Amino acid sequence: MKIGVPKEIKNNENRVGITPAGVLELTKNGHQVYVQSTAGEGSGFSDEEYKNAGAEVLGGIKAVYDVAEMIVKVKEPIAEEYGLIKENQVVFTYFHFASSSELTDAMISSKAICIAYETVEDKDGTLPLLTPMSEVAGRMAVQQGAKYLEKPIKGKGVLLGGVPGVEPGKVLILGGGTVGIQAAKMAAGLGAIVTILDVNLKRLRYISDVMPDNVFTGFSNEYNIRKLIKTYDLIIGGVLIPGAKAPKLITRDMLKEMTPGTVIVDVAVDQGGCFETTKPTTHENPTYIIDDVVHYCVANMPGAVPYTSTVALTNVTLPYVIKLANMGWEKACAGDEGLHKGLNIIKGEVVYEGIL
Numbered sequence: 001m002k003i004g005v006p007k008e009i010k011n012n013e014n015r016v017g018i019t020p021a022g023v024l025e026l027t028k029n030g031h032q033v034y035v036q037s038t039a040g041e042g043s044g045f046s047d048e049e050y051k052n053a054g055a056e057v058l059g060g061i062k063a064v065y066d067v068a069e070m071i072v073k074v075k076e077p078i079a080e081e082y083g084l085i086k087e088n089q090v091v092f093t094y095f096h097f098a099s100s101s102e103l104t105d106a107m108i109s110s111k112a113i114c115i116a117y118e119t120v121e122d123k124d125g126t127l128p129l130l131t132p133m134s135e136v137a138g139r140m141a142v143q144q145g146a147k148y149l150e151k152p153i154k155g156k157g158v159l160l161g162g163v164p165g166v167e168p169g170k171v172l173i174l175g176g177g178t179v180g181i182q183a184a185k186m187a188a189g190l191g192a193i194v195t196i197l198d199v200n201l202k203r204l205r206y207i208s209d210v211m212p213d214n215v216f217t218g219f220s221n222e223y224n225i226r227k228l229i230k231t232y233d234l235i236i237g238g239v240l241i242p243g244a245k246a247p248k249l250i251t252r253d254m255l256k257e258m259t260p261g262t263v264i265v266d267v268a269v270d271q272g273g274c275f276e277t278t279k280p281t282t283h284e285n286p287t288y289i290i291d292d293v294v295h296y297c298v299a300n301m302p303g304a305v306p307y308t309s310t311v312a313l314t315n316v317t318l319p320y321v322i323k324l325a326n327m328g329w330e331k332a333c334a335g336d337e338g339l340h341k342g343l344n345i346i347k348g349e350v351v352y353e354g355i356l
């Protein structure tokens with residue numbers, strides 16, 4: 001199969017869909033890989049490395065889309081890419097359709113086969129192609145939150161770890177999934193007081209068993225959220241209802257209950273966000289302030305640490321890419337229930353329930 005790897009063009013997105021190691025594996029399986037020149041540069045992979053691994057390096061993005069039967073990338077296509085996607089082309093990437101009707105309409109019109117990383121499932125119902133990026137984003141959420149709590153960038157002026165004689169900062173995490181647990185580990189490691197809220201009690205029991213003593217758990221409901229936001233310094237949104245819009249757990253009126261300079265990091269922004277006031281931001285312009293609350297809502301957080309993120313992402317995507325290339329999308333999806341769940345739009349027809 002002819003596989004195309006375009007350069008990402010979303011703001012500050014430096015990840016790439018296939019590494020030279022992936023090219024080597026695909027080439028060994030008899031496939032041809034076409035990589036757009038400098039596609040891997042931001043992640044530290046040169047055109048030379050791709051060529052040595054067996055790829056053909058092409059000059060422009062159009063040449064890659066034109067030649068490829070399957071496109072493997074990272075982020076959802078943006079407006080400039082809509083017209084490049086061809087009928088019957090397989091596009092394997094993150095889509096997050098639930099948060100963009102414009103993208104959904106464009107992909108319906110393209111008549112391509114859209115397989116979304118974020119809805120592929122493992123046998124146990126977990127999301128193997130989302131997990132590593134959620135690990136990165138969860139860890140980053142604390143790094144970013146700690147930074148924006150600094151006074152010069154309009155934060156509360158609280159050091160998360162405190163110092164001897166001064167109490168530590170408080171971190172509230174909505175959703176105790178992958179993002180939540182990784183954020184909790186980082187915040188707890190810094191010495192902050194951490195509370196994780198979730199609706200899944202099994203998950204809360206597990207978290208309570210494995211986390212250090214400065215991590216507490218609570219049931220996620222409006223009453224508890226309203227009570228806690230009054231005193232917490234950093235609030236991280238990491239809830240997910242797979243493939244669907246995130247529930248709005250923090251409404252506009254609740255911002256007034258928070259102390260000025262509170263920072264909210266809405267990692268769930270790519271599914272519409274779990275704060276009513278969330279609007280997607282970019283690494284170039286990551287924050288905005290409403291009612292004295294600093295909002296950080298970058299929709300591609302892992303893009304800022306592209307080496308780590310590209311390697312982590314392609315570790316999990318490559319086996320699926322090889323399967324799709326070896327068997328073709330129809331056979332590959334028919335024989336793998338979890339991969340089948342990745343099918344979101346097929347030749348103009350929406351087939352994933354959460355999008356509708």
Ligand SMILES: NC(=O)C1=CN([C@@H]2O[C@H](COP(=O)(O)OP(=O)(O)OC[C@H]3O[C@@H](n4cnc5c(N)ncnc54)[C@H](O)[C@@H]3O)[C@@H](O)[C@H]2O)C=CC1
Pocket residue numbers: 118130131133134135137174175176177178179180197198199200203220238239240241247249266267268269270271298299300301302
């Ligand atoms: N902004 C970015 O760059 C990135 C965003 N993400 C996004 O982060 C979000 C979270 O991802 P994961 O942690 O992997 O998901 P996950 O499925 O591992 O965890 C989600 C958790 O939310 C909980 N939940 C559902 N409804 C809830 C409610 N009402 N209150 C509290 N908890 C609730 C679930 O029980 C589950 O434990 C997703 O939307 C994902 O797309 C992931 C990576 C990067």
Ligand SMILES: CC(=O)C(=O)O
Pocket residue numbers: 094130133134270299300301302303
């Ligand atoms: C999961 C996702 O949206 C990202 O890694 O950018």
Ligand SMILES: [Mg+2]
Pocket residue numbers: 270299300301
């Ligand atoms: Mg995202």
